[in-house]
Amino acid sequence: MVETSGGAPVKRNDVWVVVEQHDGVAAEVSLELLGRARELADQLGVQVGAVLIGAGSALKDIATALVARGADTVFFVAHSDLAHYLAQPYTQVVAGLIREHEPQIVLYGATTTGRDLAPRVASALRTGLTADCTDLRIGDHSLKGEEYKDLLYQIRPAFGGNIIATIISPLHRPQMATVREGVMVMPEEDRRRDGRIIAVPVTRTPEPIKVREGVALSDADFVVKLIKRVQEEKRVDLKGARIVVSGGVGVGSRDGFALVEELARTVGGVVGASRAAVDAGWIAHDHQVGQTGTTVRPKLYIACGISGSVQHRAGMDQSARILAINDDPLAPIFSVAHYGVVGDLHKVIPLLIQAYKTKGAGGAAAPAPAAADGGAS
Amino acid sequence: MPQLRIVVLVKQVPDTANVTGEAMKEDGTINRAALPAVFNPEDLNALEEALKLKDRHDARVTVMTMGPPAAVQVLRDSLYRGADEVILLTDRAFAGADTLATSYALSLAVRKLGGADLVLCGRQAIDGDTAQVGPQTAEKLGYPQITCVSRIDELSAPADGEAGSGAITATRSIEGGFETLTSPLPCLLTVTGEANDPRPASVKMVMTYKGIAAEAMPEYDDSYLNPESDDAEVCMLGRDGKPVCRAKVVQWDHEALVADREALGLRGSPTRVKEIESVVLAQSEARMVTPDEAGIAELVHELIEEHILG
Numbered sequence: 001m002v003e004t005s006g007g008a009p010v011k012r013n014d015v016w017v018v019v020e021q022h023d024g025v026a027a028e029v030s031l032e033l034l035g036r037a038r039e040l041a042d043q044l045g046v047q048v049g050a051v052l053i054g055a056g057s058a059l060k061d062i063a064t065a066l067v068a069r070g071a072d073t074v075f076f077v078a079h080s081d082l083a084h085y086l087a088q089p090y091t092q093v094v095a096g097l098i099r100e101h102e103p104q105i106v107l108y109g110a111t112t113t114g115r116d117l118a119p120r121v122a123s124a125l126r127t128g129l130t131a132d133c134t135d136l137r138i139g140d141h142s143l144k145g146e147e148y149k150d151l152l153y154q155i156r157p158a159f160g161g162n163i164i165a166t167i168i169s170p171l172h173r174p175q176m177a178t179v180r181e182g183v184m185v186m187p188e189e190d191r192r193r194d195g196r197i198i199a200v201p202v203t204r205t206p207e208p209i210k211v212r213e214g215v216a217l218s219d220a221d222f223v224v225k226l227i228k229r230v231q232e233e234k235r236v237d238l239k240g241a242r243i244v245v246s247g248g249v250g251v252g253s254r255d256g257f258a259l260v261e262e263l264a265r266t267v268g269g270v271v272g273a274s275r276a277a278v279d280a281g282w283i284a285h286d287h288q289v290g291q292t293g294t295t296v297r298p299k300l301y302i303a304c305g306i307s308g309s310v311q312h313r314a315g316m317d318q319s320a321r322i323l324a325i326n327d328d329p330l331a332p333i334f335s336v337a338h339y340g341v342v343g344d345l346h347k348v349i350p351l352l353i354q355a356y357k358t359k360g361a362g363g364a365a366a367p368a369p370a371a372a373d374g375g376a377s
Numbered sequence: 378m379p380q381l382r383i384v385v386l387v388k389q390v391p392d393t394a395n396v397t398g399e400a401m402k403e404d405g406t407i408n409r410a411a412l413p414a415v416f417n418p419e420d421l422n423a424l425e426e427a428l429k430l431k432d433r434h435d436a437r438v439t440v441m442t443m444g445p446p447a448a449v450q451v452l453r454d455s456l457y458r459g460a461d462e463v464i465l466l467t468d469r470a471f472a473g474a475d476t477l478a479t480s481y482a483l484s485l486a487v488r489k490l491g492g493a494d495l496v497l498c499g500r501q502a503i504d505g506d507t508a509q510v511g512p513q514t515a516e517k518l519g520y521p522q523i524t525c526v527s528r529i530d531e532l533s534a535p536a537d538g539e540a541g542s543g544a545i546t547a548t549r550s551i552e553g554g555f556e557t558l559t560s561p562l563p564c565l566l567t568v569t570g571e572a573n574d575p576r577p578a579s580v581k582m583v584m585t586y587k588g589i590a591a592e593a594m595p596e597y598d599d600s601y602l603n604p605e606s607d608d609a610e611v612c613m614l615g616r617d618g619k620p621v622c623r624a625k626v627v628q629w630d631h632e633a634l635v636a637d638r639e640a641l642g643l644r645g646s647p648t649r650v651k652e653i654e655s656v657v658l659a660q661s662e663a664r665m666v667t668p669d670e671a672g673i674a675e676l677v678h679e680l681i682e683e684h685i686l687g
Contacts (some may be wrong), residue, residue, distance in 0.1 A: 045647055060664060087512070087522050112551045116524045119509035123480060123516035128647030131468035131507035141651060159504055160393025164654045172647035224521045224560040227546065231554035245687070252494065267686055279570040285550060300685050309658050321685050323676075324663065334663045339676060345666025356686065 076315015
């Protein structure tokens, strides 16, 4: 039963998820987070709250779905001016609700939206925030003779993926983290779950005012205007690809990617890339493989000039076969590869293309028989 | 005073993107000391956007970094590319800062300059990848923000003497698409690697500023940048034909910022690193293939035979 408003007052110390939605559709990462929030809350003996901000009739359906995925309370913040995400008004709403209800943990999806919003909220509340977590747990900590019970362990790769750090925020509340999409398991939907939806009143005035209940927004919160938002269907189908040919720093340039693309075309594969190659601007982010991109499990993964950071390997190490080409024999990518070629990819890739075009032709030991006589040997 | 004041926030970082064999310890973990210190890549993109705006507008580009004294190198690199003014925030009191304490110090420094029309920084630094300092600094300054910017579409500079005028339109990358937003000035933007290809250092500027050292200047006094002033040392003519004054590397500590010690460095940082686990790489079990025609042909043949390729 989903109940709207009323009931007992909201308890403090809950575990919250700030839900992201675009055009009436909840982001998958928000639903995934509800699953982990549920586990954390059960362990702590508290409840799960979800903050839902937006406008339009579909927002109610999301609220009901949030309860079905594990929320006990949904803070329902609807106003036509909040239809699209904007950093300042959303910060006001989230920070205001946190101040009022004092949750102990607040989680956000580590999307471009979540990573725009969460730091602004953390700064406004002067509390800690850990970016891009890959795991969350509850644990204790001792500091200067003091024991801290039931802290949120915020676990994330750092230093280019060469270390895994556990971050805590022992003295500040709430403990906040953004969490990468796809690392938490999506909870099952249970339409019979009990929960309640609390409509939060929004007061929208030209000048800032204080309100006793709900959130107040003024013109000063809306100085930034969204002119255009374009979201294309993902053109790059990395997830469904049988073969992925990826390029990294070793590719060297935007032009160098033409070679990677040619190999992909030749073998019927999809072009992937390491984050470094994407960050360098050589290829669009849609092609990125790894923790901060897409996780792939193709039959064959060809890594060209990719050193193989933890983040990258996390996105491809389940591939059936991995072929790594790198001029550094100590590159970490070789530790997950089934086949390794130590050499210059600008020489090795053309050899691969040539070998494939002649279909391997039985290897060097047995050159392809000349077909000129037309007959079987 | 120029019409448009741009502050670029930059960071010197260990080059985590190019971990080579030499930086690897025998136990398979990374020897961080063996990684060279570099200009954080996306901060260079932010600087380039600032310099591009300066190419078109009457602007002053001020580059600021917080870090150990050695971080002066990223300020020299900024001068080599055309920055007008550079500021080093260095003090033991800043050490151990997480993103919240860092943004506090940076916001105080921007305020000490008298604010800015535009604050630019890279989307994130490659050592921490948090992408938090930009938005947190914006919040502390009370500026709007546009993060993940891949293009500045339009800038109208503030009208002379009219505070709060001027606007910027920028496009940010989002999952599978983009958003275009417009904001009044002042505004803070975080810039991604997609935005541009940063210009190289100018040889002339390298000659001018090579080895320039930082000097403590607790009071903010930029008269040395005014060609008319007695303190100014005109060192060349800019591309617009106007005289360019020799920059100084201004160094500020926590006292210069009149900062609350409790909000700085480790003390001002809510987050703590509880544990660090080095990622240990398993011994290689890959079958090594010789990088020649015969080796590759044999590999491709085998993959086709096994229906992996085909």
